[in-house]
Amino acid sequence: MQLKMDAAALQAFLAQDFGQVAADFAVERADAAGVVLRMRVAERHLRPGGTVSGPSIFALADVAMYLAILSRIGPVALTVTTNCAIDFLRKPAAGQDLRGEARVLKLGRSLAVGDVLVFSDGMADPVARASLTYSIPPSARAGS
Amino acid sequence: MQLKMDAAALQAFLAQDFGQVAADFAVERADAAGVVLRMRVAERHLRPGGTVSGPSIFALADVAMYLAILSRIGPVALTVTTNCAIDFLRKPAAGQDLRGEARVLKLGRSLAVGDVLVFSDGMADPVARASLTYSIPPSARAGS
Amino acid sequence: MQLKMDAAALQAFLAQDFGQVAADFAVERADAAGVVLRMRVAERHLRPGGTVSGPSIFALADVAMYLAILSRIGPVALTVTTNCAIDFLRKPAAGQDLRGEARVLKLGRSLAVGDVLVFSDGMADPVARASLTYSIPPSARAGS
Amino acid sequence: MQLKMDAAALQAFLAQDFGQVAADFAVERADAAGVVLRMRVAERHLRPGGTVSGPSIFALADVAMYLAILSRIGPVALTVTTNCAIDFLRKPAAGQDLRGEARVLKLGRSLAVGDVLVFSDGMADPVARASLTYSIPPSARAGS
Numbered sequence: 001m002q003l004k005m006d007a008a009a010l011q012a013f014l015a016q017d018f019g020q021v022a023a024d025f026a027v028e029r030a031d032a033a034g035v036v037l038r039m040r041v042a043e044r045h046l047r048p049g050g051t052v053s054g055p056s057i058f059a060l061a062d063v064a065m066y067l068a069i070l071s072r073i074g075p076v077a078l079t080v081t082t083n084c085a086i087d088f089l090r091k092p093a094a095g096q097d098l099r100g101e102a103r104v105l106k107l108g109r110s111l112a113v114g115d116v117l118v119f120s121d122g123m124a125d126p127v128a129r130a131s132l133t134y135s136i137p138p139s140a141r142a143g144s
Numbered sequence: 145m146q147l148k149m150d151a152a153a154l155q156a157f158l159a160q161d162f163g164q165v166a167a168d169f170a171v172e173r174a175d176a177a178g179v180v181l182r183m184r185v186a187e188r189h190l191r192p193g194g195t196v197s198g199p200s201i202f203a204l205a206d207v208a209m210y211l212a213i214l215s216r217i218g219p220v221a222l223t224v225t226t227n228c229a230i231d232f233l234r235k236p237a238a239g240q241d242l243r244g245e246a247r248v249l250k251l252g253r254s255l256a257v258g259d260v261l262v263f264s265d266g267m268a269d270p271v272a273r274a275s276l277t278y279s280i281p282p283s284a285r286a287g288s
Numbered sequence: 289m290q291l292k293m294d295a296a297a298l299q300a301f302l303a304q305d306f307g308q309v310a311a312d313f314a315v316e317r318a319d320a321a322g323v324v325l326r327m328r329v330a331e332r333h334l335r336p337g338g339t340v341s342g343p344s345i346f347a348l349a350d351v352a353m354y355l356a357i358l359s360r361i362g363p364v365a366l367t368v369t370t371n372c373a374i375d376f377l378r379k380p381a382a383g384q385d386l387r388g389e390a391r392v393l394k395l396g397r398s399l400a401v402g403d404v405l406v407f408s409d410g411m412a413d414p415v416a417r418a419s420l421t422y423s424i425p426p427s428a429r430a431g432s
Numbered sequence: 433m434q435l436k437m438d439a440a441a442l443q444a445f446l447a448q449d450f451g452q453v454a455a456d457f458a459v460e461r462a463d464a465a466g467v468v469l470r471m472r473v474a475e476r477h478l479r480p481g482g483t484v485s486g487p488s489i490f491a492l493a494d495v496a497m498y499l500a501i502l503s504r505i506g507p508v509a510l511t512v513t514t515n516c517a518i519d520f521l522r523k524p525a526a527g528q529d530l531r532g533e534a535r536v537l538k539l540g541r542s543l544a545v546g547d548v549l550v551f552s553d554g555m556a557d558p559v560a561r562a563s564l565t566y567s568i569p570p571s572a573r574a575g576s
Contacts, residue, residue: 017192018191018192019192020188020190020192044164046164047162048161048162048163048164053203054202054203054206054225054228055199055200055202055203055206056199058198058199058202058228059197059198059199062198062199080232081198081232082231082232082399082421083229083230083231083232083371083421084198084202084228084229084230085227085228085229085230085373085517085563086227086228086229087226087227087537087538087545087563087565088224088225088226088227089537089538089545090538105519105521105549105557105558105561106519106521106522106557110398110423111370111423113519113521113561115547115561115563117537125537125538126537129537129545129547129563131517131519131547131561131563133370133371133421133519135398135399226543226565227515227565229373229419229517231393231394231401231419231421233393233394233401234394249375249377249405249413249414249417250375250377250378250413254542254567255514255567257375257377257417259403259417259419261393269393269394270393273393273401273403273419275373275375275403275417275419277375277514277515277565279542279543305480306479306480307480308476308478308480332452334452335450336449336450336451336452341491342490342491342494342513342516343487343488343490343491343494344487346486346487346490346516347485347486347487350486350487368520369486369520370519370520371517371518371519371520372486372490372516372517372518373515373516373517373518374515374516374517375514375515376512376513376514376515
């Protein structure tokens with residue numbers, strides 16, 4: 001499989017199109033197996049007590065999966081999340097970064113589906129898992 | 145059904161325990177039917193193009209359901225989200241607040257389940273729906 | 289809203305295209321609010337102990353939602369379930385029929401989304417809730 | 433990790449407690465990585481056109497995950513499915529068996545969570561994925 005965007009291209013895409021949140025994320029790997037995305041956990045991602053908030057974990061899963069899809073179809077505008085099912089499994093370690101490992105399970109003409117495991121640095125077991133569906137606009141897939 | 149916390153008590157709880165995000169939310173109603181929660185949409189909730197981000201919609205659904213459960217069991221610490229399934233249905237109207245309408249479908253000894261419809265001011269159809277499960281710590285339910 | 293298929297038309301569709309399982313289901317209502325579908329619970333739907341099996345409850349939710357969509361778009365072949373999130377809330381009453389109440393939340397060009405509450409005869413609270421997504425083939429929606 | 437039930441013990445458990453459906457399933461493997469369960473596809477599992485029905489795929493995912501949990505906690509009665517999110521990815525091959533590969537992601541005191549990939553014999557890509565949550569009765573986990 002030939003990727004249309006590698007880790008550097010995905011990082012550049014984030015910086016250009018998601019200026020607000022791009023600094024939170026670092027693309028660690030992008031290959032045939034999927035994308036590994038690091039979230040630099042900061043004060044604004046925390047809930048009282050120091051744990052990472054649910055919306056922040058959701059954001060990591062969503063961005064990781066989105067980039068895994070773009071790595072295969074290229075920087076297609078208007079690809080949007082239509083569905084997510086997420087399980088919160090364990091409390092992340094305090095003050096540690098999170099890592100989302102996304103894999104694509106289906107890349108159809110109009111729908112893409114994949115899942116993500118979220119890990120907290122220093123913990124062996126995942127802190128969350130998510131499955132997500134994206135709608136891909138018709139024109140975008142014409143040449144693929 | 146006698147609520148343990150009304151709209152004012154829920155709002156005060158948010159202000160005290162969720163200082164960081166409390167200002168985003170206003171409890172509009174809390175009664176036997178559930179909780180209606182308004183999210184004051186600000187710049188930080190937006191994606192490029194002006195639409196409200198997925199994580200922000202997720203946050204609204206999560207907080208609305210959480211408050212609907214607390215309205216019935218009181219301010220129980222350690223009640224945590226274990227699962228969420230969310231469908232993004234339509235793009236919210238630009239520059240408009242969102243409103244989450246949460247109802248409790250099950251309030252068990254250790255699990256609570258409910259769902260939320262999310263509306264964008266000025267649109268008749270929902271922009272998202274979510275169902276969520278919360279784990280309630282054993283001690284908290286002893287007297288209920 | 290003008291329905292393309294009413295309760296009788298949906299029941300006839302079931303009998304013709306789903307011969308194997310059609311006898312399990314009775315369309316009680318089909319209108320602008322959605323579809324109410326009864327499942328006649330028989331021995332083959334039960335788990336040891338007499339409770340209705342999870343796959344049977346899933347089947348009821350899936351067929352109810354499918355018919356709610358067809359009531360609006362007509363008997364479109366190749367409309368398929370792409371996703372379902374289901375919560376099992378309570379054990380159904382033994383020896384009682386189930387009733388699925390489906391409503392359509394989004395009817396788009398290529399995706400339809402809705403949710404279903406499942407009730408057991410004689411119980412006030414729902415025994416399950418489900419949200420489902422269907423993919424609608426492109427041609428089917430051309431004239432709508 | 434020491435399993436409490438191996439493949440033979442799980443198969444015997446199915447035969448004893450799920451007489452009605454046990455013949456549909458064969459436990460191919462049970463180890464630290466999870467459980468692989470084969471579903472012998474028969475006429476009653478099919479939809480018109482010859483494809484395996486959604487409820488049948490759901491049943492395979494549910495039983496595979498259930499057995500993966502029991503392999504670790506033993507034959508605990510009253511362990512029940514509380515939630516399932518399932519994505520239907522591709523049409524299974526006609527007339528072929530299905531294979532569910534289940535892994536446990538969390539085994540807590542009262543909740544267990546895992547996910548399942550479903551494959552159709554002869555196809556490389558999965559036909560479905562599911563994540564499931566089970567509630568484990570308090571007494572059952574006392575000694576573990």
